[in-house]
Amino acid sequence: MATHTEFHVHHDSPEKVGRRERLGVRLLIVADGSFLFAIIFSWFYLRNLNVNNAWLPKGVKTFSTASSWWVIVPFIIVFIAHRVSMRNRSLRVPAMALSTVLLIIGAWYQWHQVCNMPFVAQDANGRPFYNGAYASNWIIFAGTNMFHYIITAFITLGLFLRGLRGNLLDPVLEEWRQRVAGSWFTWVMIGGILSAFTTSFK
Amino acid sequence: MTTLSHKPASARPIPNPERSLITRLNMGSGTVVGILFAVITYYLLRHHFGSPWRVNHGMDMTNTHFVNVTILCTMFAWSFGFLVGIGALIGPFRWLIGKDLTAEEQLYLAGDGQGIKRYFKYCTDHKVVGIQYLVGVMAMLGVGGTMAMMIRTNLATPGSHFIAPIIYNSLVGLHGITMIIAMIIVSTGPFGNYIMPIMIGAADMAFPRLNALSWWVLFTAIPVLCSAWFLGGIPTGWTAYAPLSDQAGPGMNAFLATIIIFAVSTAVAGMNITTTVVAMRAKGMKWNRVPIFVVGATISVALAIPAFPTFMVAMIQTGLDRTISTGFYDANVGGSGWLYANLFWIMGHPEVYVILIPGVAALMEIAPVFVRKPLFSYGAAIAGFAGIAGLSVLVWAHHMYMSGWMPSLNGPFMITTEFISVPTGLLFLVLVGTLWRGKPWMKMPMLSVYAFIWDFLIGGITGIYLSDVPADNYLHGSMFVTAHFHYTLMGAALTGAIGALAFWFPKMTGRMLNDRASYISFWLIQIGFNVLFLGMFMAGAAGQPRRVADYAQAFAHANLISTIGAYSVGLGMIVLLWAIIHSWRSGIIAPMNPWGSKTLEWTVPYPVPLVNFDEPPVVTSDPYNYGRSAK
Structure with missing residues (x-):
């Protein structure tokens, strides 16, 4: 491989670093998307298989369809807030503060659902078990939502605190990170909608 | 309101890393904090539920479930604690609070001027991470290989009582998963980290901190997997089929935790390598000038990114079944073992190619150098890799012909599986075409190329038998399958990795691999x-x-022959290990480019500078223009 060398220091421009970070986040989204695909596959596979008619045994209560959608509303608002704040810089700190609060509320609501699952039954010895494959699958969607809440809240809190401090190293790179965060916010919104859509099929 | 400072970094006071927390963290502090987290988690759970090791009357959960919860939480606490203790989370935490790592601190994290200590730290230098992977892989292969020797010793004669049957099952499972993990990282770990960034003319990986994270996350999985021994082993084999895995003893938790941790490491490493190759190639390195090893390693890790999460989901579902009584794989509550089989093999078959492709690509990198000819049809090699990667996601159910799942799909899956031999054939064509009428320089790396062609030919052809539904009806679950996938994974991928090690050993250690010992090991193996x-x-x-x-007397001769062969492999591996250690310590000092190769890694001296190149290289020709003028 023939080469020649140019004289300049090894220092990638913030533009290059920003593009690199965007690609990295998008690849992680592919991995997370594959995870979501696998749990959606599990849901519809077991639902359609309905082994021993135990997808949703008789008398087992479920969450309402609306509650599946309510729980992902914070993701949609975070996405919108971020889009708005990208157009108007002065709104960035309040938008991220609002997003963080909404995500904490969303996480609490998801936890509240987990603590009040209507489909957990008790066997003859009083031991709890998840009655039906619907119940088993629902818990993994709740866990995935919770994971998204934690990661997204970490990002919004970080952007909020960094916005407050203001004395950041590189404004161009900081701008890129706002955009990169937008890729993640878009994904968790899409992932949330897919989750809510899937769990609406009982 | 967001205000962004335009003050240059140099105008602000830079904290002295000599006094910062970063300097005090290493593998030791990671181990201490990891154990502390694990112990605290264990005692908190014990305090909450009572001792897991006694039958807990009147508790909400069964004893088995509580044992599983305690073990899994303790293992994850160890992993998380270790990462806290070694300093992996300092970067994200500092980002969160808006106090980014300073240039000086980043330089410290890169291990600048820290000698051998940097290998035991959260070091972001890709060369250090490469060596960490190399040593880790060798240790895993050593442990997995020892287990293989024990298995073969037990099978040397029928009726042997060398190992009790229940321990035998665990041994097979642990050998399998240890070797699978080792083989997944055997090429992309050491060479993908150490060599690949230099090959493309990059100063480092795209995300140096994540690079270190991928290694140390994986490192935390090693003691977790080893703990399976002390928890009763994994009696399910490495496939961990449900519902066996739902019902297995506490050792199964170690398996689940290992896979989940490993999947995180793989996703991070895959993302990092892919981004590095896509975004950090030297000026002038167009896609048709990218060295073939780089292409192969990238396709491999890019395939792993979507493949492994499905296995992770399968493991999480098994874990939930075992801990909180969900019923993903329990038919009584609407679950199905077929769900597991699908999720497992959707990962499982691409994973074979995740293992195979980097090894083949390394040998394609070696062949032109040692026959002094251009790589025969670079485009066919790319088409071969891409074809294999694309088809590999459409063939998973050939592992399930005999499971009774969707018999109507057996035909289509047989066709897609047999079709995969077309791109595989392209890889043979490229290698044989490169060797054709060449005058090979028969050094250790080149010997590996020939060995690969022989081994993978047998592995590939026997795979066609197994993809055929009627033949598989007879051969499924037999030793024929075991021999087939060992020809593929060990004969092809490990042979490729050994060739790659011999090839890049001078660049990674500054010394030549001992010729005589490596030849002896090659022929023994x-x-x-x-x-x-x-x-x-x-x-x-x-x-x-x-x-x-155990087995019937009718198979005695074949098994004795196999065991003799296994001892020869074991002896060869010991000789190779000796050659590596001896050469690394006191081998002949290597010149900068001992093989006369034309790729970029041979243009830098040993030890490779921290930022690899004094000045960024600009590529002006393809890397395989041996025997013809540059163009």
Whole structure:
């Protein structure tokens, strides 16, 4: 491989670093998307298989369809807030503060659902078990939502605190990170909608 | 309101890293904090639920479930604690609070001027991470290989009581998963980290901190997997089929935790390598000038990114079944073992190619150098890799012909599986075409190329038998299958990795690999390997089932032959290990480019500078223009 060398220091421009970070986040989204695909596959596979008619045994209560959608509303608002704040810089700190609060509320609501699952039954010895494959699958969607809440809240809190401090190293790179965060916010919104859509099929 | 400072970094006071927390963290502090987290988690759970090791009357959960919860939480606490203790989370935490790592601190994290200590720290230098992977892989291969020797010793004669049957099952499972993990990282770990960034003219990986994270996350999985021994082993084999895995003892938790941790490491490493290659190639390195090893490693890790999360989901579902009584795989509450089989093999078959492709690509990198000819049809090599990667996601159910799942799909899956031999054939064509009428320089790396062609030919052709539904009806679950996938994974991928090690050893250690010892090891391994697995083909074709501790007298000769071959492989591996250690310590000092190769890694001296190149290189020709003028 023939080469020649140019004289300049090894220092990638913030533009290059920003593009690199965007690609990295998008690849992680592919991995997370594959995870979501696998749990959606599990849901519809077991639902359609309905082994021993135990997808949703008789008398087992479920969450309402609306509650599946309510729980992902914070993701949609975070996405919108971020889009708005990208157009108007002065709104960035309040938008991220609002997003963080909404995500904490969303996480609490998801936890509240987990603590009040209507489909957990008790066997003859009083031991709890998840009655039906619907119940088993629902818990993994709740866990995935919770994971998204934690990661997204970490990002919004970080952007909020960094916005407050203001004395950041590189404004161009900081701008890129706002955009990169937008890729993640878009994904968790899409992932949330897919989750809510899937769990609406009982 | 967001205000962004335009003050240059140099105008602000830079904290002295000599006094910062970063300097005090290393593998020791990671281990201490990891154990502390694990112990605290264990005692908190014990305080909450009572001792897991006694039957807990009147508790909400069964004793088994509580044991599983405690073990899994303790293992994850260890992993998380270790990462806290070694300093992996300092970067994200500092980002969160808006106090980014300073240039000086980043330089410290890169291990600048820290000598051998940097290998035990959260070091972001890709060369250090490469060596960490290399040593880690060798240790895993050593442990997995020792288990293989024990298995073969037990199978040397029928009726052997060298290992009790229940321990035999665990041994097979642990050997399997240890080797699978080792083989997944055997090429992309050491060479993908150490060599690949230099090959493309990059100063480092795209995300140096994540690079270190991928290694140390994986590192935390090693003691977790080893703990399976002390928790009763994994009696399910490495496939961990449900509902067996739901019902297995506490050792199964170690398996689940290992896979989940490993999947995180793989996703991070895959993302990092892919981004590095896509975004950090030297000026002038167009896609048709990218060295073939780089292309192969990138396709491999890019395939792993979507593949492994499905296995992770399968493991999480198994974990939930075992801990909180969900019923993903319990037919009584609407679950199905077929769900597991699908999720597992959606990962499982691409994973074979995740293992295979980097090894083949390394040998394609080696062949032109040692025959002094251009790589025959670079485009066909790319088409071969891409074709294999694309088809590999459409063939998973050929592992499930005999499971009874969707018999109507057996035909389509047979066709897609057999079709995968077309891009595989392209890889042979490229290698044979490169060797054709060349005058090979028969050094250790080149010997590996020839060994690969022989081994993978047998592995590939026997795979066609297994993809055929009627033949698989007879051969499924037999030693024939075991021999087939060892020819593919060990004969092809490990041979490729050993060739790659011999090839890049001078660049990674500054010394030449001992010729005589490496030749002896090569012939011991290759002759032993073929004796071992050709014997196993015989036994399998005659009907000997796999994963069984004993067998009928009719299979005695074939098994004895196999065991003799296995001892030869074991001896060869010991000689190779000696050659590596001896050469690393006191081998002949290597010149900068001992093989006369034309790729970029040979243009930098040893030790490779921290930022690899004093000035960024600009590529002006393809890397395989041997015997013709540059263009």
